[in-house]
Amino acid sequence: MKKIFIAASILSSTILFAQKDASVSFEKWISLKTYGSPVISPDGKIIVYGVSGTDWANNSYDNELWMMKDGEVPVQLTRTNKNSSGNAAFTPDGKYVSFIADRGDKRQIYIISVAGGEAIQVTKDEDGINGYTWNPDGTKIVYSKTQPESKKDKTKKERFGAFGIEGEEYQLTHLWILNFNYDSILLVGQLPCYTSKDTSKTNKSSDCISLPVAKPLTEGNFNVGGFSWSPDGKQIAFNRQSDPLINSGITSDIVLIDVVTKKMTTVISNPVGDFFSAWSPDGKAFVYSSLINDSVSNFYKNNRLFIYDTETKTSLEIAKNIDENKSVSDWNKSGLYVGAFEKMKFKFYSVNTKTGSVENIPMALDLPSGISFSRNSDAIVVSGRNYTSLNEIYSGRLKQPLKQITNSSAQIKDWNTPINEVIQWKSKDGAEIEGVLLKPKNYDAKKKYPLLVVIHGGPTGIDLPDPTPTYVYPICSG
Numbered sequence: 235m236k237k238i239f240i241a242a243s244i245l246s247s248t249i250l251f252a253q254k255d256a257s258v259s260f261e262k263w264i265s266l267k268t269y270g271s272p273v274i275s276p277d278g279k280i281i282v283y284g285v286s287g288t289d290w291a292n293n294s295y296d297n298e299l300w301m302m303k304d305g306e307v308p309v310q311l312t313r314t315n316k317n318s319s320g321n322a323a324f325t326p327d328g329k330y331v332s333f334i335a336d337r338g339d340k341r342q343i344y345i346i347s348v349a350g351g352e353a354i355q356v357t358k359d360e361d362g363i364n365g366y367t368w369n370p371d372g373t374k375i376v377y378s379k380t381q382p383e384s385k386k387d388k389t390k391k392e393r394f395g396a397f398g399i400e401g402e403e404y405q406l407t408h409l410w411i412l413n414f415n416y417d418s419i420l421l422v423g424q425l426p427c428y429t430s431k432d433t434s435k436t437n438k439s440s441d442c443i444s445l446p447v448a449k450p451l452t453e454g455n456f457n458v459g460g461f462s463w464s465p466d467g468k469q470i471a472f473n474r475q476s477d478p479l480i481n482s483g484i485t486s487d488i489v490l491i492d493v494v495t496k497k498m499t500t501v502i503s504n505p506v507g508d509f510f511s512a513w514s515p516d517g518k519a520f521v522y523s524s525l526i527n528d529s530v531s532n533f534y535k536n537n538r539l540f541i542y543d544t545e546t547k548t549s550l551e552i553a554k555n556i557d558e559n560k561s562v563s564d565w566n567k568s569g570l571y572v573g574a575f576e577k578m579k580f581k582f583y584s585v586n587t588k589t590g591s592v593e594n595i596p597m598a599l600d601l602p603s604g605i606s607f608s609r610n611s612d613a614i615v616v617s618g619r620n621y622t623s624l625n626e627i628y629s630g631r632l633k634q635p636l637k638q639i640t641n642s643s644a645q646i647k648d649w650n651t652p653i654n655e656v657i658q659w660k661s662k663d664g665a666e667i668e669g670v671l672l673k674p675k676n677y678d679a680k681k682k683y684p685l686l687v688v689i690h691g692g693p694t695g696i697d698l699p700d701p702t703p704t705y706v707y708p709i710c711s712g
Contacts, residue, residue: 269640271283272627277611279613281301295318299320299333326372334366342356343355361382372414380406406477408452418446459475465514467493468494473486473510506524507525511539518544539551553590561573571595582595600619600620626639626642654700654701656670
């Protein structure tokens with residue numbers, strides 16, 4: 235059952251922004267570092283995660299990557315001046331970490347050795363890159379990028395200046411494919427590349443090695459969303475919709491494209507949006523989400539998950555007994571895993587791919603937010619937190635105690651954080667509603683306090699217990 239939540243926050247005047255003796259300034263609050271987006275190496279011995287913080291000098295936020303090898307102290311892996319590093323992934327052989335960063339040449343893909351050293355640029359796309367993924371053997375990269383302004387659009391701006399037409403202000407995103415070879419990347423720039431035919435130059439044009447140039451994989455009057463290589467590296471599945479506007483998600487279909495021939499085959503095309511999630515390890519099936527034919531209440535109802543068999547061309551609905559929005563975490567050799575909220579706690583489940591039934595995976599975290607599985611071992615890395623702490627990174631094995639490897643919550647150990655209490659009440663129709671009641675740390679039940687009710691947008695969002703609660707601005711400090 236879908237539930238509606240509100241946050242009812244009891245705040246005394248001693249913990250509002252105007253608190254006279256506040257122990258925490260607004261600047262300290264927005265300077266908190268956050269930890270997340272962990273990935274684990276194929277052998278399970280190395281973990282990379284992101285650390286986001288405030289860059290006061292450049293009036294922005296900055297995200298950089300950190301790395302922890304088995305049993306060692308985490309070290310900072312990237313330092314991108316004035317911009318962030320993100321979208322981390324291990325190369326299929328586990329020898330490098332790839333990431334996207336803007337280092338003065340728009341968003342490009344870089345790799346850096348797990349042994350250390352400087353990052354090496356892999357792409358030089360004049361339009362910049364949105365996202366990417368490696369093919370299974372590491373010889374190709376497919377990436378998405380937003381197409382540049384058309385000549386027609388540029389002419390409009392030159393004639394009429396800045397203006398916009400509702401529903402037409404967008405640029406399409408398409409896929410590009412890039413051949414990758416370590417040796418070629420490492421040799422780039424060792425000899426100059428001459429543009430003239432001057433025979434006095436000592437090296438031949440064939441000696442010139444430059445960064446590989448990507449070729450378009452998809453073209454046409456449609457927009458590409460999420461995408462993923464098939465396990466055999468022969469196909470790519472992607473979400474195709476009419477344009478990138480949010481309301482056009484209802485037009486999304488799932489398409490398979492042959493990497494060699496570029497032949498596209500639409501395999502899932504329901505009346506409303508269909509979205510690819512993950513391939514099965516053998517490549518004979520994939521899981522996707524859809525509301526099938528509900529184009530009226532689809533925007534507030536929970537999604538549904540299905541497994542599509544590419545041989546029989548049939549779909550099996552899974553996780554039907556989870557009456558919440560579900561997200562696919564991974565489908566690997568150990569199983570298919572999904573996540574969903576259960577009231578104010580987030581839980582992971584393993585899915586029986588034959589029957590669609592689910593089994594809860596015990597995890598000693600109230601709000602796990604991400605999980606990454608090692609390809610060649612049973613090691614995992616998890617990001618998440620308990621109600622009273624900040625997000626941390628944990629390592630371990632499924633269904634076993636996790637080891638905390640970061641200490642983000644140390645940032646607030648001396649803060650006068652509020653008490654979070656989850657409360658329930660009955661709605662008019664008998665449904666149980668939950669809310670978060672925030673009380674001062676020195677709350678006295680014998681006293682009366684003013685009540686501030688914080689309502690957020692929806693319709694499916696919820697509030698969660700948080701030691702540093704916020705909506706648009708911090709709710710309280712002290």
